[in-house]
Amino acid sequence: LLALISVSRNLRMKLGVQVLVDDPEKLDAIRQRESDITKEKIQLILNAGANVILTTGGIDDMCLKYFVDAGALAVRRCKKEDLKRIARATGAAFVSSLSNLEGEESFEPAFLGLADEIAQTRICDDELIIIKGTKAKPAAPSFYVELTIST
Secondary structure, three states: EEEEEEEOOOOOOOOOOOOOOOOHHHHHHHHHHHHHHHHEEEHHHHOOOOOOOEEEEOOOOOHHHHHHHOOOEEEEOOOOOHHHHHHHHOOOOOOHHHHHOOOOEEOOOOHOOOOOEEEEEEOOOEEEEEEEEOOOOOOOOEEEEEEEOOO
């Protein structure tokens, strides 16, 4: 099951936002709560049944750890045009926010797309994600997403 997300799940403070803390224990509590919020959002996606997550934004190392621990494949910095084509072929919804109309955060299983096979492979010097057997448009060709490997 494939989830397509157009924003990073990184919940760090935006530029220009300052939090002034006098007590170091409160700072640790803030950091822990930030980590818990991130984990809760990732868990919403995983609980919906997603085992492959493609996103246009970055995914920080802490978030990647949660995905790896759950046995899911998370791919960051995918091209938006590629994800739109994959969404049409797999039946996935291209999600830009986890907020619903009630103001709560949720991720529905209906947002997920289906494919027979999603694999990571190396072709020459490139790492690719190959998506085969899309369900929404069975006649669609296989798709690939090029990965940027950072060392």
